[in-house]
Amino acid sequence: DAKTTQPPSMDCAEGRAANLPCNHSTISGNEYVYWYRQIHSQGPQYIIHGLKNNETNEMASLIITEDRKSSTLILPHATLRDTAVYYCIVRVSSNYQLIWGAGTKLIIKP
Amino acid sequence: DGGITQSPKYLFRKEGQNVTLSCEQNLNHDAMYWYRQDPGQGLRLIYYSQIVNDFQKGDIAEGYSVSREKKESFPLTVTSAQKNPTAFYLCASSKDFLAGVYNEQFFGPGTRLTVL
Numbered sequence: 726d727a728k729t730t731q732p733p734s735m736d737c738a739e740g741r742a743a744n745l746p747c748n749h750s751t752i753s754g755n756e757y758v759y760w761y762r763q764i765h766s767q768g769p770q771y772i773i774h775g776l777k778n779n780e781t782n783e784m785a786s787l788i789i790t791e792d793r794k795s796s797t798l799i800l801p802h803a804t805l806r807d808t809a810v811y812y813c814i815v816r817v818s819s820n821y822q823l824i825w826g827a828g829t830k831l832i833i834k835p
Numbered sequence: 836d837g838g839i840t841q842s843p844k845y846l847f848r849k850e851g852q853n854v855t856l857s858c859e860q861n862l863n864h865d866a867m868y869w870y871r872q873d874p875g876q877g878l879r880l881i882y883y884s885q886i887v888n889d890f891q892k893g894d895i896a897e898g899y900s901v902s903r904e905k906k907e908s909f910p911l912t913v914t915s916a917q918k919n920p921t922a923f924y925l926c927a928s929s930k931d932f933l934a935g936v937y938n939e940q941f942f943g944p945g946t947r948l949t950v951l
Binding site: 766767768769770771774812822823824825826827828 | 839868875876877878879880883893894923925927938939940941942943944945947
């Protein structure tokens with residue numbers, strides 16, 4: 726029972742910032758927000774995670790709203806290689822595992 | 836190079852046959868995981884292992900079995916009891932169990948199993 730809602734697909738122009746939204750209105754106080762991406766027919770790749778504060782690493786930035794009910798993953802300068810399915814995951818189930826939704830298919834166009 | 840290997844990339848089996856999928860890691864990770872992915876869907880957890888000689892059922896363990904006799908290896912057997920075995924199978928590992936929960940899991944390239 727995924728606790729996240731993401732748009733099924735998005736387009737972005739190469740070189741522009743890609744902003745991927747995620748709603749998680751039922752998130753609990755101790756649940757983290759994770760982002761992974763999966764390039765076609767490959768294993769998923771970890772991008773970033775956060776709890777309350779905004780986070781940034783070499784791949785992306787994660788902006789979490791103050792009420793924690795939504796977040797946005799930002800790829801600052803999208804390239805064609807960023808075309809993938811992006812998964813926003815917030816639920817940690819009773820056995821401490823991640824529960825994955827269907828994700829957002831991001832297509833970067835030249 | 837450190838990483839996770841899964842072999843083969845594509846696997847075909849006849850209905851009713853058991854099949855074992857390989858997963859090996861040289862990252863010195865304690866925890867390992869098996870996921871199943873169906874077309875257009877996210878990953879679902881089959882089994883996980885926090886440490887050698889230990890493993891726990893995930894959300895969809897029925898029809899599958901695993902072993903963890905060595906730290907580096909976590910093979911998955913898809914038995915004839917699994918009603919819809921055709922899927923993309925992904926193995927992952929993390930430094931330890933809590934690292935996998937609160938930080939990063941590393942994934943292998945996956946095995947696409949087709950049962951005819």
